[in-house]
Amino acid sequence: MLPLKEKDKPIIQKLLAAGCCARCILRFCCLSVQAAYRQPAQETMKELKAFIAVKENTKHQESVALPSTQENNGSYDAAASEAPADPPSKRAKLDPSETAAQTGESAAGQLEESRVCVVCLGILQHLCGTEQATKISETVKKEKYEFDTLVLSVSLPAQLCVREHSCWLHVKKEVREKGLVLDKDDVIQVKEAFKWIMQGLVAKELKGVAVVSKSMFEIGLEFIHLETDSDCHFLAKSCPDCFRPTKNKQSVFTRMAVVKALEKISDATFLQHYPCPPPQPASCCLPLDVQCLHMSVFIAGRYNKFCRSLPQTPWVIDGERKMESSVEELIAAPILSAFRADGFNFSSSGREDVDVRTLGNGRPFAMELLNPHRSRLTKVDMKQLQEEINTLSDKIRVRDLQMVTREAMSHMKEGEEEKTKSYMALVWTQKPIQREDIVFIDDIKDLILDQKTPLRVLHRRALAVRQRVVHSMSTRFVDSHHFYLGLKTQAGTYIKEFVHGDFGRTKPNLCQLLKTDVDILELDVESVDVDWPPAIPE
Amino acid sequence: MDNAEQKNANEEAPSVIDRYFTRWYRADMKGKACEDHCILQHSNRLCVITLAETHPVLQEGRTVKSINYQISNGCSRLNNKVTGKSKRGGQFVTDFAPLCRITCSDDTQYTIYSCIRGRLLEVNENILKTPNLLLEKPSTEGYIAVILPKFEESKSITENLLRREEFEEIVSKRGQSHPP
Numbered sequence: 124m125l126p127l128k129e130k131d132k133p134i135i136q137k138l139l140a141a142g143c144c145a146r147c148i149l150r151f152c153c154l155s156v157q158a159a160y161r162q163p164a165q166e167t168m169k170e171l172k173a174f175i176a177v178k179e180n181t182k183h184q185e186s187v188a189l190p191s192t193q194e195n196n197g198s199y200d201a202a203a204s205e206a207p208a209d210p211p212s213k214r215a216k217l218d219p220s221e222t223a224a225q226t227g228e229s230a231a232g233q234l235e236e237s238r239v240c241v242v243c244l245g246i247l248q249h250l251c252g253t254e255q256a257t258k259i260s261e262t263v264k265k266e267k268y269e270f271d272t273l274v275l276s277v278s279l280p281a282q283l284c285v286r287e288h289s290c291w292l293h294v295k296k297e298v299r300e301k302g303l304v305l306d307k308d309d310v311i312q313v314k315e316a317f318k319w320i321m322q323g324l325v326a327k328e329l330k331g332v333a334v335v336s337k338s339m340f341e342i343g344l345e346f347i348h349l350e351t352d353s354d355c356h357f358l359a360k361s362c363p364d365c366f367r368p369t370k371n372k373q374s375v376f377t378r379m380a381v382v383k384a385l386e387k388i389s390d391a392t393f394l395q396h397y398p399c400p401p402p403q404p405a406s407c408c409l410p411l412d413v414q415c416l417h418m419s420v421f422i423a424g425r426y427n428k429f430c431r432s433l434p435q436t437p438w439v440i441d442g443e444r445k446m447e448s449s450v451e452e453l454i455a456a457p458i459l460s461a462f463r464a465d466g467f468n469f470s471s472s473g474r475e476d477v478d479v480r481t482l483g484n485g486r487p488f489a490m491e492l493l494n495p496h497r498s499r500l501t502k503v504d505m506k507q508l509q510e511e512i513n514t515l516s517d518k519i520r521v522r523d524l525q526m527v528t529r530e531a532m533s534h535m536k537e538g539e540e541e542k543t544k545s546y547m548a549l550v551w552t553q554k555p556i557q558r559e560d561i562v563f564i565d566d567i568k569d570l571i572l573d574q575k576t577p578l579r580v581l582h583r584r585a586l587a588v589r590q591r592v593v594h595s596m597s598t599r600f601v602d603s604h605h606f607y608l609g610l611k612t613q614a615g616t617y618i619k620e621f622v623h624g625d626f627g628r629t630k631p632n633l634c635q636l637l638k639t640d641v642d643i644l645e646l647d648v649e650s651v652d653v654d655w656p657p658a659i660p661e
Numbered sequence: 662m663d664n665a666e667q668k669n670a671n672e673e674a675p676s677v678i679d680r681y682f683t684r685w686y687r688a689d690m691k692g693k694a695c696e697d698h699c700i701l702q703h704s705n706r707l708c709v710i711t712l713a714e715t716h717p718v719l720q721e722g723r724t725v726k727s728i729n730y731q732i733s734n735g736c737s738r739l740n741n742k743v744t745g746k747s748k749r750g751g752q753f754v755t756d757f758a759p760l761c762r763i764t765c766s767d768d769t770q771y772t773i774y775s776c777i778r779g780r781l782l783e784v785n786e787n788i789l790k791t792p793n794l795l796l797e798k799p800s801t802e803g804y805i806a807v808i809l810p811k812f813e814e815s816k817s818i819t820e821n822l823l824r825r826e827e828f829e830e831i832v833s834k835r836g837q838s839h840p841p
């Protein structure tokens with residue numbers, strides 16, 4: 124039993140005549156009782172017709188039977204004392220004056236059922252029911268997602284807004300008479316009604332998973348209706364400002380742009396260009412494939428790199444793969460399969476060159492996992508995953524692997540410049556050296572360097588002179604042409620360039636300090652002093 | 662670094678240039694005998710323009726009086742400024758664009774050319790203060806300029822240049838006694 128009021132009658136009559144479906148009529152009656160939308164559309168249609176057939180003189184009885192929308196919130200079933208299920212024909216006999224009209228409507232009734240709604244283009248008629256709910260749950264089950272709750276996201280053709288507006292103008296007067304404060308915003312949106320109907324059905328299909336308004340797991344439903352795509356086009360002429368072409372959008376007629384244009388356009392102009400009520404479509408909306416998307420999860424850890432021929436990220440020159448693997452791929456492969464994610468974004472606190480090792484506690488890194496089908500890994504799972512990564516390759520090693528939040532990832536980049544890093548370099552000198560020739564280096568403290576952007580990265584970075592500090596150095600003599608140089612520097616210092624001078628573009632450099640040509644043969648990162656992510660005890 | 666202790670002092674001297682750069686040459690620039698230029702191309706396509714060891718400026722006993730990047734009344738290479746990753750604002754030079762003029766103490770003057778097409782990224786201001794860098798370290802600290810060829814021309818710009826072996830052959834045929 125629908126909680127409708129006498130003042131809804133003119134709205135219902137007008138919309139029925141215009142070719143609206145039963146649920147769209149409820150929307151324009153501003154009926155916010157969710158259960159009313161969930162009952163079968165054919166039943167609602169029958170009730171609506173019966174309701175308008177009841178004459179004004181039954182008003183007394185009705186006002187008892189049908190409480191007003193405002194005071195009713197789903198309790199209307201209790202008031203179902205009247206039996207409006209009587210077919211119109213039966214009642215027509217009771218009221219001979221209306222016979223002609225009633226039989227006429229009844230004959231058209233069969234047609235009406237199959238006619239596509241002029242406002243929702245069939246979405247609330249034929250595209251929200253058990254069948255669709257089953258289709259959705261089958262897609263979700265097939266992809267084996269792991270989730271506690273889900274959110275339905277619905278994308279409707281933009282022209283629905285135009286049709287909604289046209290329909291609103293059609294019954295605006297009647298709606299306002301129904302309630303003084305009622306306005307276009309009080310009309311229940313197609314999307315909302317759709318969700319009221321579908322959420323419960325989908326939840327039931329998925330064995331009680333809560334369908335909520337915010338969730339990590341989203342089921343995307345999109346509808347298109349090519350036949351009426353041109354509905355929006357007149358708006359571009361009357362409101363060109365709203366439809367500026369943008370690079371990545373296929374069409375300028377986005378839902379946002381159409382809504383904006385409809386807010387601006389005057390009723391008179393709208394009515395000049397678009398029929399009111401909206402014209403009858405021949406076909407129903409087409410639902411596109413159900414799209415599932417789990418929001419990214421984030422993980423972090425530290426890695427060591429033990430190999431001098433391993434780049435951090437895939438190395439591609441002229442479309443050609445240069446080295447067979449990379450740090451990020453070795454780490455990511457087991458993680459991607461554990462989380463069954465579609466892809467990843469890797470970031471780290473700085474990076475080392477292909478020929479540089481990273482020792483000590485390793486370098487902090489974080490990964491965003493895109494569309495993970497699995498997301499509930501325990502600490503034990505993560506530990507196992509870490510062991511798996513470490514077993515698969517001896518070129519790298521991971522520790523402190525853990526799940527983190529998106530927000531926490533910023534700790535890694537925070538104040539990166541102020542952090543210190545420790546290195547060990549094997550240095551060659553052109554002139555023969557003795558132990559005592561290099562000890563002076565141990566006494567140098569907080570040496571300030573002016574580093575021009577190194578030639579080796581200048582092709583992709585801006586040219587600038589950056590000041591960097593070498594906090595301290597220590598030397599260990601090897602032989603007359605070699606020594607080890609330990610350095611503790613500000614993050615962002617280019618060590619290789621400090622050693623060989625980069626054509627004199629880093630000043631001072633080790634060549635100047637030692638007054639001979641020097642070169643760097645090997646380099647290791649010994650520590651990256653960033654205290655994120657938190658250490659995990661073994 | 663476990664095996665480093667065994668490193669032996671006799672091993673061949675390493676060189677930053679040999680590790681990352683390819684040497685290309687232009688001999689007898691603009692028909693002027695022995696005015697050879699050397700272009701060091703980094704594996705990232707960027708080029709460093711230097712004097713070849715055989716250039717007259719570097720021959721026995723000469724000293725440099727001045728270096729001038731003002732190549733005409735209207736144009737000084739010192740005014741070259743590049744901004745951003747895309748190096749906006751850098752002067753675009755072609756093969757025979759002059760980069761600077763070197764005047765030796767005997768008042769002979771030599772023009773150094775860009776040798777390749779590309780965007781001028783920087784010139785070496787250090788050699789203005791210390792012209793001796795040019796004589797002492799012509800292929801590193803005494804470099805003349807850095808030029809970034811267009812990405813799509815990074816291979817073709819060296820087509821007109823000489824490989825090291827080709828250049829050495831030309832030099833040996835000069836019948837002079839330059840050290841290699």
Ligand SMILES: [Zn+2]
Nearest residue numbers: 144147240243
């Ligand atoms: Zn409808």
